Amino acid sequence: MYFALPKSALQVFNALEDKPISSKELARRTNLSERTVRYALKILKENGLVEEIFFLRDARRRGYKRKKLTPG
Template identity: 50%
Template sequence: MTGPDSAAVADERAEWSRETATGREGTGVDAADAPGWETVAALPASAKLVARVLEHEGPLSGTDLAAETRLPPRTVRYAVGRLEEADVVSEGFSLRDAREKRYRLRID
C-alpha cells in the first residue's frame, strides 16, 4: 500500500506498538507522560506499600495483597483505589477464577 493512507497506517501501528510495549493500551498516554514512582510518593503509606508489593510479587488479588501487606482488606481496597486513580495500577481478572480481580503495577 502506498500513498497518504499507508503513512497513517504505519503511524497507527507504531503507536500501538509503543502502547503495547509500555502496557498503556488504549489509554492514549505516551510512556514519557506515564505516571511513575514520583506519583506514588504523593499517595498514602498504604498505597506505597501495595505498590511495592506488586512490584516485587507481580499481579495479585486483593486477598493476596492483604495477606502480603498484613493490611486489613478495607485498607487494601482503599490503597488500590488510590493507585488506580493515579493510573499506576490496572485491574484484570484471574484466569483461575473470573470472579477474582487481580491487580498489576503499570510502572517500572
C-alpha cells in the first residue's frame, strides 16, 4: 500500500521509536514546530502508522510510537 505523506509526516515517522515519545520531544528531534508535529501525527494516525499512548503517571500527556505493521 502506498501513502502520499507530507514531508513533515515522513520526518516525524522517521524520528519515532518503538517506545512512546512525546510530541514535544519529536519537535525537538525534527526541528519542526510543535504545531507541525501535531498535524503530522494526525496524518500518521489516520493512515494507521502511529499509535497514541497515554502516560500512566499523567493521563493528560500522550506518547506516540510506530505501529507494528503486519504484512497482508
